[in-house]
Amino acid sequence: MPEPREYPGIGVGSTAAVGPCARFAAPPAAPADEPVPSGAEAIAAAGAALAEALEQVSAELRAAAAEHPGETLGDVLSATAEMADDPALADRAARIIAEGNGPANAMTKAVAEFAAMLTGIGGYLAERVTDLNSVRDRTVARLLGPATPGLRTIDEPAVVIAHELTPADTSSLDMTKVIALVTEVGGPTSHTAIIARQLGLPCVVRAAGATQIPEGALVAVDGARGSVVVAPDEATREAIVRRMERHRALATDTAPGATSDGHPIQLLANIGGVADARSAAGKAVEGVGLFRTEFVFLDAAAEPGVAEQAGIYREVLKAFTGRKVVVRTLDAGADKPLAYANPAHESNPALGQRAYRLVRSVPHLMEHQLRALAAAIDDCPDTEAWVMAPMISTAGEAADFRRRADEAGLGTRARIGVMVEVPAVALCADQVLQHVDFVSIGTNDLAQYTMAADRELGALSDLIDRWQPAVLRLVEATARAGAASGTPVGVCGESASDPLMALVLCGLGITSLSMSTPAVPAVRFALRHTSLATCRAMARAAIDAPDAAAAVSAVQELLDPRVREAMSLD
Numbered sequence: 001m002p003e004p005r006e007y008p009g010i011g012v013g014s015t016a017a018v019g020p021c022a023r024f025a026a027p028p029a030a031p032a033d034e035p036v037p038s039g040a041e042a043i044a045a046a047g048a049a050l051a052e053a054l055e056q057v058s059a060e061l062r063a064a065a066a067e068h069p070g071e072t073l074g075d076v077l078s079a080t081a082e083m084a085d086d087p088a089l090a091d092r093a094a095r096i097i098a099e100g101n102g103p104a105n106a107m108t109k110a111v112a113e114f115a116a117m118l119t120g121i122g123g124y125l126a127e128r129v130t131d132l133n134s135v136r137d138r139t140v141a142r143l144l145g146p147a148t149p150g151l152r153t154i155d156e157p158a159v160v161i162a163h164e165l166t167p168a169d170t171s172s173l174d175m176t177k178v179i180a181l182v183t184e185v186g187g188p189t190s191h192t193a194i195i196a197r198q199l200g201l202p203c204v205v206r207a208a209g210a211t212q213i214p215e216g217a218l219v220a221v222d223g224a225r226g227s228v229v230v231a232p233d234e235a236t237r238e239a240i241v242r243r244m245e246r247h248r249a250l251a252t253d254t255a256p257g258a259t260s261d262g263h264p265i266q267l268l269a270n271i272g273g274v275a276d277a278r279s280a281a282g283k284a285v286e287g288v289g290l291f292r293t294e295f296v297f298l299d300a301a302a303e304p305g306v307a308e309q310a311g312i313y314r315e316v317l318k319a320f321t322g323r324k325v326v327v328r329t330l331d332a333g334a335d336k337p338l339a340y341a342n343p344a345h346e347s348n349p350a351l352g353q354r355a356y357r358l359v360r361s362v363p364h365l366m367e368h369q370l371r372a373l374a375a376a377i378d379d380c381p382d383t384e385a386w387v388m389a390p391m392i393s394t395a396g397e398a399a400d401f402r403r404r405a406d407e408a409g410l411g412t413r414a415r416i417g418v419m420v421e422v423p424a425v426a427l428c429a430d431q432v433l434q435h436v437d438f439v440s441i442g443t444n445d446l447a448q449y450t451m452a453a454d455r456e457l458g459a460l461s462d463l464i465d466r467w468q469p470a471v472l473r474l475v476e477a478t479a480r481a482g483a484a485s486g487t488p489v490g491v492c493g494e495s496a497s498d499p500l501m502a503l504v505l506c507g508l509g510i511t512s513l514s515m516s517t518p519a520v521p522a523v524r525f526a527l528r529h530t531s532l533a534t535c536r537a538m539a540r541a542a543i544d545a546p547d548a549a550a551a552v553s554a555v556q557e558l559l560d561p562r563v564r565e566a567m568s569l570d
Contacts, residue, residue, distance in 0.1 A: 193205055
């Protein structure tokens with residue numbers, strides 16, 4: 001039996017679990033002594049073997065994507081398959097073979113070159129390096145002969161531990177048997193963390209050394225505390241059992257969101273497609289606060305037609321008949337390139353022609369999407385439709401989006417709004433709000449642009465911390481402008497899923513919170529056991545704090561004991 005030991009990391013969610021360790025098999029590396037093909041015929045044969053391996057990997061990924069239609073995971077798997085299909089990758093690897101390398105080493109070197117390029121570009125493309133590495137690992141595995149990197153069959157509930165989990169890795173897991181996720185790398189917005197939030201699983205990322213935990217060892221994973229404990233004692237195990245019993249009890253409350261003294265705050269779901277919508281519709285949420293429509297576009301070789309788009313939007317709206325659905329228009333562009341929209345390279349795509357800014361070069365994309373939304377909304381009159389544009393930077397852009405929406409016929413069918421992700425909008429919120437019916441704050445990007453730090457770079461996670469007072473002050477400025485004009489101001493970023501932060505956001509004047517559905521019960525409980533006056537005091541304490549850590553401590557001091565217990569802070 002292994003000795004008790006703790007592996008600290010970054011926690012995701014507020015749940016915890018205890019179970020045996022199931023380690024994800026490390027992918028095979030290209031051997032240093034791999035035979036080098038000699039002669040034209042051998043070089044051609046090695047190139048053909050690599051091309052065949054890439055084709056097999058692509059087929060495998062597409063088959064996995066087909067098992068998750070309409071889900072964010074399925075869309076990511078399809079996009080990863082396209083990486084395996086990229087002729088530029090195969091051609092570069094073939095040239096490296098001809099330079100005197102075996103196919104596995106050639107694949108490794110080619111991917112390293114492409115990964116360096118994507119990392120240098122930054123933004124969404126930097127996030128895709130994980131998927132590119134997954135293509136490399138699966139291709140090398142096929143070239144060398146071992147089975148595809150993966151996990152042994154899980155016969156009982158287990159804690160899955162890996163160096164890194166890609167979307168392709170996740171698709172191979174029987175999630176009914178997974179009780180927690182642990183990785184050595186990643187951050188609070190990594191793929192592993194997102195999946196954990198969607199499923200309500202306890203998760204710890206950046207837990208250095210965790211892959212050294214022996215297979216089958218008993219492990220306690222605590223998402224609230226960000227800890228992984230090997231061989232936990234009986235007291236720790238019993239405490240986790242009690243915590244999870246309390247957590248499950250929270251789900252029995254299905255009333256609309258409100259503070260203890262009756263101040264309403266809508267609790268909504270974030271979704272990425274039709275399957276997500278149907279799943280969330282069965283939960284105790286008041287609607288959708290963020291419907292990400294880019295999945296319709298990102299995997300398409302050409303722009304989807306108006307009728308095709310309308311059919312997808314209609315299915316989502318129908319799932320929430322009688323409730324509210326906030327649709328975000330296409331959030332893609334330079335950092336989520338579309339072959340039919342972004343042919344030109346940009347050196348800094350996070351600050352380039354992305355999202356709403358695409359109207360500068362390909363205005364028909366927005367025109368067609370708004371027409372499709374109008375048609376879908378016409379067929380779903382009992383769903384309360386709201387439509388918003390991402391990456392708005394000025395009051396002029398907000399007015400322009402309003403004009404385009406009106407011209408498409410949406411002005412009489414839906415409420416029109418914009419997202420607050422750029423600090424300039426928060427600072428000029430009073431001017432922006434003159435043109436729209438609502439705004440929704442994307443705290444992830446707002447923090448990134450405010451703190452000048454890549455939200456995907458784990459080494460800068462302290463700067464991207466949702467508790468940074470500078471970010472909270474921009475949220476406050478936006479909410480204050482909304483209150484002055486009677487305009488709803490929501491939050492749809494990761495901040496909304498943190499029960500403690502939810503209290504602060506309520507105190508700042510936010511009117512709705514949108515999050516992954518498993519996060520809703522804990523947020524509802526925290527609100528229901530806290531008065532509006534206390535929420536406002538918490539907001540003031542957080543904003544006046546000198547740094548993020550001090551902001552958290554100041555707010556925790558004001559918590560009701562019942563909320564402290566539910567959040568396992570004692």
